[in-house]
Amino acid sequence: MKKIHKVFIAFVFILAMQQGSSQQLGIYTNYLLNEFYYNPAVAGARDVYVANLNYRNQWVGFNEAPRTYMASIYGSYKNKRKIGLGANVVGDRSGLTQRT
Numbered sequence: 001m002k003k004i005h006k007v008f009i010a011f012v013f014i015l016a017m018q019q020g021s022s023q024q025l026g027i028y029t030n031y032l033l034n035e036f037y038y039n040p041a042v043a044g045a046r047d048v049y050v051a052n053l054n055y056r057n058q059w060v061g062f063n064e065a066p067r068t069y070m071a072s073i074y075g076s077y078k079n080k081r082k083i084g085l086g087a088n089v090v091g092d093r094s095g096l097t098q099r100t
Contacts, residue, residue: 030054036074036086044084049075066094 007075030035034052059065075085092099 030068030070034070034072034088036072037070037088037090040074040086041084042080043074043086044076045080047076049073053097064095066092068092 024075033054035042036050036052052071054068054070056068057065058067069091070088073085074084077083077085
């Protein structure tokens with residue numbers, strides 16, 4: 001019984017010494033407004049170029065409120081519907097963390 005008690009205490013100390021870390025997942029609710037973001041194959045499906053700009057400011061009025069922006073442009077190369085070109089830019093800022 002004493003051996004199990006010692007192992008348990010050693011296990012608790014090992015866990016207490018570990019460094020904790022986490023990740024902030026982006027909230028991309030605007031992706032439904034941008035079909036190229038979730039389906040890149042749509043770039044060559046039309047004969048025109050499409051540009052999208054999306055911005056989300058959550059918790060308006062707070063200093064370090066989460067903000068997300070998305071910008072994309074896509075279309076078919078030389079309007080031949082055989083090759084699609086496009087680009088996405090996504091940025092996310094939440095408090096002290098920022099991801100682009």
